[in-house]
Amino acid sequence: MLPYLLWALLFIIVPILLIIYYSLCVETDSGLVFSLQNYSRVFQPIYLRIMWRSVALAFMCTLFCLVMGYPVAYIMASKEYARKGFLLFLFLVPMWMNFLLRTYSWLTILERNGIINSVLSVFGLPNIDLLYNEEAVILGMIYNFLPFMILPIYTVLKKMDQSVIEAAQDLGADSRTVFLRVTVPLSMPGVISGVTMVFMPAVTTFIVSDLLGGAQFMLIGNLIEQQFLKIRDWNFGSAVSVILMTLIIASVAIFSMVDKDSEGGALF
Amino acid sequence: MKILRVLAPALVLAVLLSGCTGGGDDQVTLNVYNWGEYIDEDILATFTEETGIAVNYDTYATNEDMYAKLKSGGVSYDIAIPSDYMVQRMIDEDMLETLDPDNIPNLQYIFGWLKELEYDPGCVYSVPYMWGTLGILYNTDLVDDPVDSWNILWDEKYSGQIFMYNSQRDSFAVALKKLGYSLNTRDLTELEAAKAELILQAPLVRAYLGDTVRDSMIGNEAALAVVYSGDAIYCIENNPALAYAVPREGSNVWCDAVVIPKGSLHKAEAEKFIDFLCRTDISLKNTEYIGYSTVNTQTFDLLPAEMREDPAYWPGEDIFRICEVFVDLGSFLKEYDRAWTEVLASK
Amino acid sequence: MKALKKLYLGLMLTFMYAPILILIIFSFNASKSRANWTGFTLNWYVELFRDPSILKALYNTITIALLSSFFATVLGTAAAVGIDALGGKAKRAVMAVTNIPVMNPDIVTGVSLMILFIFVFKFFPAMKLGYVTLLLSHIAFNTSYVILSVLPKLRHMDGNLYEAALDLGASPALGFFKVILPEIMPGVVTGAMLAFTMSIDDFVVSFFTTGSGVNNLSILIYSMARRGINPKINALSALMFIVVLTLLYLVNASDNSKVKINEE
Numbered sequence: 103m104l105p106y107l108l109w110a111l112l113f114i115i116v117p118i119l120l121i122i123y124y125s126l127c128v129e130t131d132s133g134l135v136f137s138l139q140n141y142s143r144v145f146q147p148i149y150l151r152i153m154w155r156s157v158a159l160a161f162m163c164t165l166f167c168l169v170m171g172y173p174v175a176y177i178m179a180s181k182e183y184a185r186k187g188f189l190l191f192l193f194l195v196p197m198w199m200n201f202l203l204r205t206y207s208w209l210t211i212l213e214r215n216g217i218i219n220s221v222l223s224v225f226g227l228p229n230i231d232l233l234y235n236e237e238a239v240i241l242g243m244i245y246n247f248l249p250f251m252i253l254p255i256y257t258v259l260k261k262m263d264q265s266v267i268e269a270a271q272d273l274g275a276d277s278r279t280v281f282l283r284v285t286v287p288l289s290m291p292g293v294i295s296g297v298t299m300v301f302m303p304a305v306t307t308f309i310v311s312d313l314l315g316g317a318q319f320m321l322i323g324n325l326i327e328q329q330f331l332k333i334r335d336w337n338f339g340s341a342v343s344v345i346l347m348t349l350i351i352a353s354v355a356i357f358s359m360v361d362k363d364s365e366g367g368a369l370f
Numbered sequence: 371m372k373i374l375r376v377l378a379p380a381l382v383l384a385v386l387l388s389g390c391t392g393g394g395d396d397q398v399t400l401n402v403y404n405w406g407e408y409i410d411e412d413i414l415a416t417f418t419e420e421t422g423i424a425v426n427y428d429t430y431a432t433n434e435d436m437y438a439k440l441k442s443g444g445v446s447y448d449i450a451i452p453s454d455y456m457v458q459r460m461i462d463e464d465m466l467e468t469l470d471p472d473n474i475p476n477l478q479y480i481f482g483w484l485k486e487l488e489y490d491p492g493c494v495y496s497v498p499y500m501w502g503t504l505g506i507l508y509n510t511d512l513v514d515d516p517v518d519s520w521n522i523l524w525d526e527k528y529s530g531q532i533f534m535y536n537s538q539r540d541s542f543a544v545a546l547k548k549l550g551y552s553l554n555t556r557d558l559t560e561l562e563a564a565k566a567e568l569i570l571q572a573p574l575v576r577a578y579l580g581d582t583v584r585d586s587m588i589g590n591e592a593a594l595a596v597v598y599s600g601d602a603i604y605c606i607e608n609n610p611a612l613a614y615a616v617p618r619e620g621s622n623v624w625c626d627a628v629v630i631p632k633g634s635l636h637k638a639e640a641e642k643f644i645d646f647l648c649r650t651d652i653s654l655k656n657t658e659y660i661g662y663s664t665v666n667t668q669t670f671d672l673l674p675a676e677m678r679e680d681p682a683y684w685p686g687e688d689i690f691r692i693c694e695v696f697v698d699l700g701s702f703l704k705e706y707d708r709a710w711t712e713v714l715a716s717k
Numbered sequence: 718m719k720a721l722k723k724l725y726l727g728l729m730l731t732f733m734y735a736p737i738l739i740l741i742i743f744s745f746n747a748s749k750s751r752a753n754w755t756g757f758t759l760n761w762y763v764e765l766f767r768d769p770s771i772l773k774a775l776y777n778t779i780t781i782a783l784l785s786s787f788f789a790t791v792l793g794t795a796a797a798v799g800i801d802a803l804g805g806k807a808k809r810a811v812m813a814v815t816n817i818p819v820m821n822p823d824i825v826t827g828v829s830l831m832i833l834f835i836f837v838f839k840f841f842p843a844m845k846l847g848y849v850t851l852l853l854s855h856i857a858f859n860t861s862y863v864i865l866s867v868l869p870k871l872r873h874m875d876g877n878l879y880e881a882a883l884d885l886g887a888s889p890a891l892g893f894f895k896v897i898l899p900e901i902m903p904g905v906v907t908g909a910m911l912a913f914t915m916s917i918d919d920f921v922v923s924f925f926t927t928g929s930g931v932n933n934l935s936i937l938i939y940s941m942a943r944r945g946i947n948p949k950i951n952a953l954s955a956l957m958f959i960v961v962l963t964l965l966y967l968v969n970a971s972d973n974s975k976v977k978i979n980e981e
Contacts, residue, residue, distance in 0.1 A: 103799025106792055113857040114817050117829035148715050174729050177722045188969045195961055196733045197914045199740060199954045200938045202946065207736030209582060210751055214591050234577040253907040258869045260903050291869030299865055302820035316577020317536040320714045327824045331434035333707045343825045350820050351813050358809070401929045406940030407947060426930045427770065429940035435924060444835045444846045445928050581942045589752030604945070608750045
């Protein structure tokens with residue numbers, strides 16, 4: 103534990119303090135000067151809207167990942183797949199191919215003259231516009247984050263205390279009840295980990311929205327990267343990140359307070 | 371655990387191997403920093419053969435990435451190849467070494483007008499590497515109107531058939547030039563007018579694309595796209611239905627240039643390298659590999675006639691009468707950023 | 718029901734592998750453009766092995782991924798055990814810190830680590846950005862993923878087991894290796910897998926924390942984007958893919974045969 107705390111101090115807390123320091127300054131001719139100007143700028147409607155859109159897209163992405171990923175984890179953790187642990191790997195291996203190449207492939211699939219539309223026209227169906235809209239962005243996000251939902255859920259379902267389930271069955275619960283009343287609550291810590299690993303990075307993704315969204319949906323990730331690199335306004339970029347971080351930490355805290363009794367909430 | 375059985379030996383191997391890399395001797399090594407795929411790497415080997423100077427070649431993805439890295443002071447490079455406005459910013463921030471023309475005799479082969487560009491007149495800090503224009507790439511199967519004006523990008527006939535460039539400066543360059551203003555304007559009313567134009571255009575635009583615009587245009591995904599000439603040449607090679615035009619209202623002309631960042635430990639060798647790049651045989655080889663417009667007079671004469679006569683490849687010196695290079699806008703860039711954010715938010 | 722399960726997994730795997738299949742197909746395309754199929758070629762594979770910079774970057778990518786996931790797994794597992802033992806506010810505070818690398822945009826992580834390293838170098842002028850800083854940065858963002866994978870498993874564990882082991886005279890270390898570790902192993906393994914994946918796919922943090930002469934594959938690939946990604950990279954991906962699948966198959970086969978022997 104102590105080594106981790108020292109590590110976290112050096113590689114997490116110090117860099118974050120640095121970012122907070124930048125966020126509290128503005129650049130003037132006489133160097134950096136203390137100011138809250140960056141923060142007041144974050145709360146302009148235009149930036150709030152960007153933030154809201156990012157959170158909404160990340161939320162959709164997380165929801166889909168959960169709905170799609172939970173059954174995968176559940177099936178693979180079940181007895182008949184017990185000897186097929188390598189299947190889990192199969193869900194991770196695509197992520198080892200470079201992100202840009204994977205996303206380019208999605209372009210090939212979704213384009214006007216892409217694979218899906220070619221198949222449609224073979225059947226005489228009209229072409230559809232699948233690219234450069236919010237749905238395409240969400241699809242790209244799901245694709246890149248799905249494994250991060252599957253793995254932690256699989257971990258808790260795997261080797262779950264079978265005696266609990268058998269006890270429930272002995273007491274006459276049907277499989278549906280067992281699933282809803284026993285399996286789901288017991289898997290909550292895994293779900294929470296999965297949601298964390300999907301939602302948090304999803305809020306700040308940006309290349310997916312550039313490539314599959316045609317850059318029409320400016321997200322918070324685009325904004326921050328723009329400020330850091332193109333505009334060289336590290337101060338404003340830092341302020342946006344700090345606000346974003348505060349919002350997420352605060353909502354997690356509220357969530358865990360409301361949800362105090364549940365297994366999952368206690369994780370935080 | 372089975373996974374550990376695989377990982378453990380691999381890990382040991384990794385540790386052992388990582389001790390083997392590197393190894394110092396007295397040979398001078400030039401650290402070269404460039405865009406990926408932006409040099410014929412055989413040239414580097416030739417350079418080492420001829421001079422005995424080793425080359426360590428690293429790559430970056432954007433001007434801004436390269437700048438942030440050099441500015442941090444954490445790395446030192448002997449050669450970098452930024453674009454025009456970035457050269458100027460680096461000059462302004464005292465990040466570049468001045469070049470000694472006596473050490474770069476092959477500078478004489480560079481076109482005179484390319485040596486007088488606004489960001490570094492007289493090539494005090496930089497030597498041109500490749501150049502080109504910003505214009506409209508269009509699909510002749512889908513466009514029957516003449517393409518000679520930016521106005522066509524506002525034509526409702528092509529709604530949903532237009533790709534704009536995903537960059538604030540380039541998109542504003544289009545709108546500013548359409549209105550007859552300078553694409554380096556620092557006038558807020560001109561900028562606001564351009565913003566209004568872009569907001570007006572936004573519903574017609576299918577997407578704001580970056581590097582993916584090339585393959586999308588080759589694949590007939592849209593009728594019109596704002597692209598750089600280097601990309602246009604590549605697209606036309608792959609899809610003969612495409613054509614390229616620089617609108618008569620004027621446009622941007624760009625030039626990537628070789629510089630020596632301050633902190634270089636091997637300035638003399640770096641100048642030798644720049645001179646080497648300007649040598650005609652090397653420049654020709656590089657031009658053929660990259661496919662962008664050459665900066666070298668002799669190389670130009672050696673190119674096949676169809677290239678020299680292709681307006682996409684060779685718009686000619688006259689283009690400078692209507693085109694401008696990007697100038698670094700300093701803190702005014704924030705205004706462009708704000709305006710661009712508002713354009714995108716209008717969608 | 719069994720068929721349904723198979724069908725669902727099949728569908729999901731199709732979703733995951735459709736883009737991979739396409740990028741492999743384009744490694745055989747004579748044209749550089751993915752919009753043009755101009756004929757079958759193996760040329761990119763030949764050229765791949767003539768390109769020392771790609772092979773060097775591949776080597777860096779793999780060693781960094783292995784080393785960083787190894788260290789992150791050790792550090793993260795130990796941290797998770799410690800965090801699990803904490804209660805209430807202290808736990809919430811440590812978890813908030815642990816979540817920071819997960820929620821921080823890459824550019825913020827990358828730039829702030831770069832500034833940190835450069836600041837430290839002021840006191841140790843002999844050091845510079847390179848392999849070690851790259852490795853440290855990867856461990857920095859990987860560790861949180863390991864902790865998030867291990868913690869749920871710890872929550873499921875019966876704490877009494879460990880207590881019992883200690884009561885029976887086991888040292889804490891022995892108790893950890895004999896009681897806790899076997900219980901949380903699935904979490905440790907998925908943590909290591911996720912860490913490896915994060916490391917292999919990272920571009921932004923890598924770019925800002927590496928130095929001259931140390932490239933990884935993603936830096937190489939992203940920097941090609943402006944001029945078009947060379948299909949050599951597709952060829953490399955195809956080869957990596959086949960090697961990984963073969964390894965998986967071999968491990969799985971050897972495992973199954975051992976199971977059979979044991980059963981006999």
